Amino acid sequence: MIGQWTDGAESARHTDWLRASWARAEEHLQGSAYVNHIATDDAPEKVRASFGPNLDRLRRIKGQYDPANLFRLNPNISPVAPQPRRPAD
Numbered sequence: 001m002i003g004q005w006t007d008g009a010e011s012a013r014h015t016d017w018l019r020a021s022w023a024r025a026e027e028h029l030q031g032s033a034y035v036n037h038i039a040t041d042d043a044p045e046k047v048r049a050s051f052g053p054n055l056d057r058l059r060r061i062k063g064q065y066d067p068a069n070l071f072r073l074n075p076n077i078s079p080v081a082p083q084p085r086r087p088a089d
Contacts, residue, residue, distance in 0.1 A: 001025070002037070051077065 003018045005011070033042070033050045048055055055077065062069075063079035 047076070056080075 001018055001021050003014050005014050033046055035047075035050050038047055038050065051058055058077050059080040062077050063081050067079050067081065069076075069079055
């Protein structure tokens with residue numbers, strides 16, 4: 001659910017309605033969410049659960065390509081520092 005309105009004076013009413021609607025839907029989401037619609041006030045556990053068993057691999061990839069976490073303005077995957085490669089035997 002995404003809400004939009006034009007009158008700023010109505011923000012509290014619309015925000016309350018959206019949060020209540022999400023709370024009713026939450027029980028059907030099995031702890032996860034569509035990651036493009038995670039809000040900044042969603043719990044970090046929900047973000048992690050949304051990636052499921054892929055989270056560890058995605059954190060390693062993020063550590064390789066975005067170690068400084070430049071793309072962090074939304075609830076995201078925190079990077080893991082890449083492990084140094086061991087020389088082949």
